[in-house]
Amino acid sequence: MTAPLKERIRADLEARILSGEWPPGYRIPFESELTDLYGCSRMTVNKVLAGLAESGLIQRRRRAGSFVAQPALQSAVLRIPDIPHEVEARGEHYGFELVARERRGVGPKDPPASGLAPGEPVLALTCRHLASGRPFAWEERLISLATVPAAAEADFSAVPPGTWLLRHVPWTEAEHRITALNASPALAASLDLPPGGACLSVARRTWRGDGTLTYVQQVFRGDLYSLGARFAP
Amino acid sequence: MTAPLKERIRADLEARILSGEWPPGYRIPFESELTDLYGCSRMTVNKVLAGLAESGLIQRRRRAGSFVAQPALQSAVLRIPDIPHEVEARGEHYGFELVARERRGVGPKDPPASGLAPGEPVLALTCRHLASGRPFAWEERLISLATVPAAAEADFSAVPPGTWLLRHVPWTEAEHRITALNASPALAASLDLPPGGACLSVARRTWRGDGTLTYVQQVFRGDLYSLGARFAP
DNA sequence: ACAACGAGTATGTATATACATAATCGCAGG
DNA sequence: CCTGCGATTATGTATATACATACTCGTTGT
Known part of the structure; x- marks a missing residue:
């Protein structure tokens, strides 16, 4: 008052x-x-x-x-990377494969760090990004259908979900958790790496206001990717 | 005008x-x-x-x-990590070893990404961070003596250079480059890792106004460290 | 001696006003 | 029809003014 x-x-x-x-x-x-x-x-x-x-x-x-303002593809402080854009900026051809797409509720197997409540309806997507035909990154994503109902109709076989979200949905806050890990045999096969090869894992949770928009884990080939951030106090 | x-x-x-x-x-x-x-x-x-x-x-x-305002140890957008602080926040004992200290000019062997001009006087420091007695991170740093003359007199055997800088020198801008790499045999030995173990490398360049303050590469054990960032557009 | 109170003061918020600036819209002229 | 110029108008910057608010400091009273 x-x-x-x-x-x-x-x-x-x-x-x-x-x-x-x-x-x-x-x-x-x-x-x-x-x-x-x-x-x-x-x-x-x-x-x-x-x-x-x-x-x-x-x-x-x-x-x-x-x-x-249009939702910002990149911010001055730290950006949410648009993988197709970045690959093409390096002069390589971008490719994309949608491996799995499922509409379901959040289950106990999903990472609790996603911030999504159990049972909440989500679109679960698994996909692979390619640069000049070579595997580049592996992505597992959950999109909250309560916050982004339009995602249910989007055609993610043509446009990667990250790009679609950046273009259609404004976000207010995001959190990264970045780790290095040795590729498991299955992951190594998917990324065409020797088993044990170093990978950069980026787990990101994105909010719009109070609601979680999406939770995604992207695993990049360590030899093909680095993450940059420029910021000020 | x-x-x-x-x-x-x-x-x-x-x-x-x-x-x-x-x-x-x-x-x-x-x-x-x-x-x-x-x-x-x-x-x-x-x-x-x-x-x-x-x-x-x-x-x-x-x-x-x-x-x-006091120079901020951490910012709301993305922080420059103070390693002793982070280790102790996890309930572990922090340890520190200064491996090498040399006052010299920037040479051709130094990474060009440092942004320091060849011949510029710097303090070159190599050190190792320990958590509860176990190796945790390996650090190689250049501090510009033109921008931070006081660094020449600082006692880096007691206080790690990153902590000293955060406490004494305000910065206006910083840039991270984060990659994953497999540990070389020498690095693996220093970090008590199996050869080829995944490591997280953080290269950071820090400015104050126009001048580069410091360039540092920190290599963390991938299984012991993750990097977080929370930000808004 | 110490706690409580009150005066003084720097910041916080809001209004009314004025003029500068720049970009759009519409009209006139080629 | 298309171009260019001028009027219009929304924003940008700055001033003077007023009162609210909260904190500090000094004083007062027990």
């Missing part, structure tokens, strides 16, 4: 953007309209919108208005 | 903080003093200081004033 006005305005605008009520590209009301809507001065609205722009949630253009 | 006033003020304050002219804990001038100094209104100064506070560069306390 006694929360500062500008915080309440900011929370309200953020909620509309994150809920999808104002999708990417949507032109949000002008400062003058928001001034009327919230019954405050333009300076107050202006400071809120300037803050949202600095946070990257909206883009502002003089005379045109303020627009909800 | 025609740069917006608030940007010039912000740049000026940031420069004083990053140069060390205003060290951590220093009470920066009151808004009223800055108002006089820059010949502008308090609102303008207030917005600049509010921005600096949101970026974490300063902390503000009513009635007391605004203070330069």
